[in-house]
Amino acid sequence: MKQRVRVVGIVQKEDEILIMKKSQGRVDGSPMWELPTGKIKFGEQPEEAIDRTLEEYLGVEVTKKTTLHDVVTFMAPQGSSQLSNLYIVYRVSLTTETKIRARERYSAYKYIKPEEMGNYRLDEASVVVLEMEEHVGAHVNYKEVANSATVYVDGCSRGNPGPSGIGYKIVGENGQVLAEGGEFIGFATSRVAEYYALKEGMQLALELGLKTVRFVSDNLMLVNQMNGIYKVKNRDLLPIFDDVQKMVQGFEACAFTHVAREQNTAADRQANLAVDRQFGLE
Secondary structure (H helix, E strand, C coil): CCEEEEEEEEEEECCEEEEEEECCCCCCCCCCEECCEEECCCCCCHHHHHHHHHHHHHCCCCCCCEEEEEEEEEEEEECCEEEEEEEEEEEECCCCCCCCCCCCCEEEEEEECHHHHHHCCECHHHHHHHHCCCCCCCCCCHHHHHCCEEEEEEEEECCCCEEEEEEEEEECCCCCEEEEEEEEEEEECHHHHHHHHHHHHHHHHHHCCCCEEEEEECCHHHHHHHCCCCCCCCCCCHHHHHHHHHHHCCCCEEEEEECCHHHCHHHHHHHHHHHHHHCCCC
16 A cells, blocks of 8 residues: 655644645646645655745744654545655744745635634645644634544443444534434443444444545544554454445545544444443433
């Protein structure tokens, strides 16, 4: 499987984030925006690549410290296949006097507030990175800008192993809730519960006829395994993992995204409610 490695910068001015308009627009006339993004050239360190990217594409020289913020992995479509993406994310500090001059791959730029993101068509990578941000509130609807449905999944186990439940919430590309619920799955480990939650979310997405879907989980191991970063070696997980891999073929494109637990509260709540109902604790 091919892997694309990029550096991306989160440039903030007070409570606003810098996004760039791509020079090559879509054929339907709708412009595409993204966070400042660049390749790593041979022999370059990632921090050198982000500084060069900002100089080449934004016409700025980074005079303040650039700090590593996160490393994000996700899958995205490339023709009829899936492409593994690894984005090295930096926080970039610019002086207040810095003037940006969009050039080469970009034709314009804007500083916008998080709640305004739904007004712009952002590329999938930028959406994934922004969803990792701690300052993103629940009122920010990134489902619209992702241009795909989003399936939130979570599993819980009280005892690990112990009584376990799964939860899910499916949101359409326009922000409407298509399905939400949870089920008790018996006694299991938390890892098994997480995979059963993903399997149920996939099954429901297929039944709804969804073709382009982002699956969101707060379990980093599951996301990394689905993205091919780590192998599944646990015998209890392998049968479920194999089922999920077969179900992936039913989508035209899908991505697996890790988020913080507080960004997955709906699915978590449904998983715990399922266990409560089983024991009359609701």
